[in-house]
Amino acid sequence: MSPRDNGAVTSPDVHAEEPDLAALGALLADRTRAGICLALLDGRAWTASEVAALAGVAPSTATSHLNRLVDGGLLAQERRGRHRFVRLADPGIAEMIEALAARAPRRLVPVRSLTAARRHRAVGFARVCYDHLGGSLAVAITDGMTTRGLLSWESGPALTASGGAWLTGLGIAGEGVAAAGRWHVRTCMDWTEGRLHLAGAVAAAVFHRALEASWLVHGDGSRVVRLTDRGRDAFKHHLGLADEVLTVG
Amino acid sequence: MSPRDNGAVTSPDVHAEEPDLAALGALLADRTRAGICLALLDGRAWTASEVAALAGVAPSTATSHLNRLVDGGLLAQERRGRHRFVRLADPGIAEMIEALAARAPRRLVPVRSLTAARRHRAVGFARVCYDHLGGSLAVAITDGMTTRGLLSWESGPALTASGGAWLTGLGIAGEGVAAAGRWHVRTCMDWTEGRLHLAGAVAAAVFHRALEASWLVHGDGSRVVRLTDRGRDAFKHHLGLADEVLTVG
DNA sequence: GCGACACTTCGACGGCCGGCGAAACGTCCC
DNA sequence: GGGACGTTTCGCCGGCCGTCGAAGTGTCGC
Structure with a gap:
């Protein structure tokens, strides 16, 4: 702070920056906090009470965890009246967590009921991945786009010219982006499939369009997404997907 | 285990898999373990003693940490005689850690000596990032390749046709890969610069070539890389890099 | 304004975890 | 074979952290 030290060899005023990997790890090192982050992958803003209920802890405990996650930059919060809404700070955080x-490593959790088993299969089939689709359906869509020549994987994932036309055909207009190649294409490691699915602006636009057209509908208040009959027909028509990949495992 | 339970509603034999994010976080949540992972980013195989010395802990403590990291899948080990060599399990782990x-978040660490300060600047300038180059030099190289039209960023990073020719000109032959576009191009978030630098097979090949041609030489047994005079000339000639980006900050 | 509600603060308790040294084990070199 | 060396096991200690309930603060609705 003070400039009185004029350069002694062991000056305590000289500091260097280092990434505090341990601090970030500690944020995720607790099962309750990890569960909160995983749940928030649905992109929604949750209230503190909802978080507490989902995590199965007392409200006071949830407050403490949320404080740490917000301070650590993983979560963003918004206070509205007597409610505290929290969500993942930005899409990059979501990507990192996925x-x-x-x-x-995998953890075996006992399945307590038949509906829990159903939900678990549903999560593996189709779920919200922050702003796009995840699960085996998302992998199948990615595969379908590849075999139809809409996606190219030479030197990284990219949209081809026909891929751009395909998007236009779906009624997806690039906001301020003219050339097809300029679409933001990324991939996201799918943790149920262990394979890549499409992410980035293109995936988000397709997901948004699918919700709009009721091909997909949000499930039971979690990140589960349900495929409608209309959606099944659409994916068959637009991507030639087979029946096998269009049904819940 | 036993098949005596024939399907009661609350059968305890039914399990589902979930990612154990907390277990992975706990591995990184300790400052000593995090430091070990960061040090191993140089891609070398370290002995347990080296790890203990670097981390500043007793050998017995290092053993316990290494056991946990190996069990968790972050590290791979090889026993040779009375030595235990450890390294990052695979390139994907290195990418994840970077x-x-x-x-x-950043952490301020006091700089104890002038040589420590020098080393810190050297790490920011050029360092091994598992199998390729990191630091401000790596970012400058990535920028140089972009302005020369060797890299294209439309819909993700990709090598252009002239980029493939450029590699051939450097004497880098694609092993079993014919078309220039087929090179594996990835990016890696540089933690000192906060910007992307080139990663993947192309970056690894260029780095390997630079070491071979003595443009770059390994530093003082850490991940520091030093740029030689010959290397300075080479990067000026092949990429048109300016003097400012070719000197240690 | 008066309950109901959402959230926070505080103190206490319990458990886990990282640290060490001492001693044991195995390997290498002379 | 003997001694040095690298690594491991074990037991112990200290501190941090997650949990809760109870009490407090602020907000909403009637």
């Missing part, structure tokens, strides 16, 4: 989940 | 480090 990537981590894909590499994390 | 990505995490880029998003982790």
Whole structure:
């Protein structure tokens, strides 16, 4: 702080920056906090009470966890009246968490009821992945786009010219982006499939369009997404997907 | 285990898999373990003693940490005689750790000596990033390749046709890969610069070539890389890099 | 304004985890 | 074979952290 030290060898005023990997790890090191982050992958803003109920802890405990996650930059919050809404801070955080989940070891959890088993299969089939679609359906869509020549994987994922036309045919207009190649294409490691599915602006636009056209509908208040009959027909028609990949495992 | 339960509603034999994000986080949540992972980003295989010395802990403590990291799948080990060599399990782990480090909060560490300060600047300038180059030099190289039209960023990073020719001109032959576009191009978030640098097979090949031609030489047994005079000339000639980006900050 | 509600603060308790040294084990070199 | 060396096991200690309930603060609705 003070400039009185004029350069001694062991000056305590000289500091260097280092990434505090341990601090980030500690944020995720608790099962309750990890569960919160995973749940928030649905992109919604949750209230503190909802978080507490989902995590199965007392409200006071949830408050403490949310404080740490917000301070650590993983979560963003918004206070409205007597409610505290929290969500993932930005899409990059969501991507990071999905990537981590894909590499994390598996844990066996007992299934308590038939509906829980159903829901688990549904999550593996189709779920919200922050702003786009995840699950085996998302992988199938990615595969379908590849075999139809809409996606090219030479030197990284990219939309082809016919891919751009395909998007236009779906009624998706590039906001301020003219050339087809300029679409933002990324991939996301799917933690149920262990394979890549499409992410980025293109995936988000397709997902948004599918919700709009009721090909997909949000499930039971979680990140589960349901495929409608209309959606089944649409994916068959637009991508030539087979029946096998269009049904819940 | 036993098949005596024939399907009661609350059968305890039914399990589902979930990613154990907390277990992975716990592996990185300790400052000593995080430091070990960061050090191993240089891609080398370290002995347990080296790890203990670097982390500043007793050998017995290092053993315990290495056991946990190996069990968790982050590290691979090889026993040779009375030595235990450890390294990052695979390139994907290295990528994950770099990505995490880029998003982790910063920590101020006191600089104890002038040589430590020098080394810190050297790490920011050029360092090994598992199998390719990181630091401001790597970012400058990526920028140079972009302005020369060797890299295209439309819909994700990709090598252009002239980029493939450029590699051939450097004496880098694609092993079993014919078309220039087929090179594996990825990006890696540089945690000192906060920007992307080139990763993947192309980056690894260029780095390997630069070491071979003595443009770059390994530093003082850490991940520091030093740029030689010959290397300075080469990067000026092949990429038109300016003097400013070719000197240690 | 008066309950109901959402959230927060505080203190206490319990468990886990990282640290070490001492001793044991195995390998290498002379 | 003997001694040095690298690594491991074990037991112990100290501190941090997650949990809760109870009490407090602020907001909404009637």
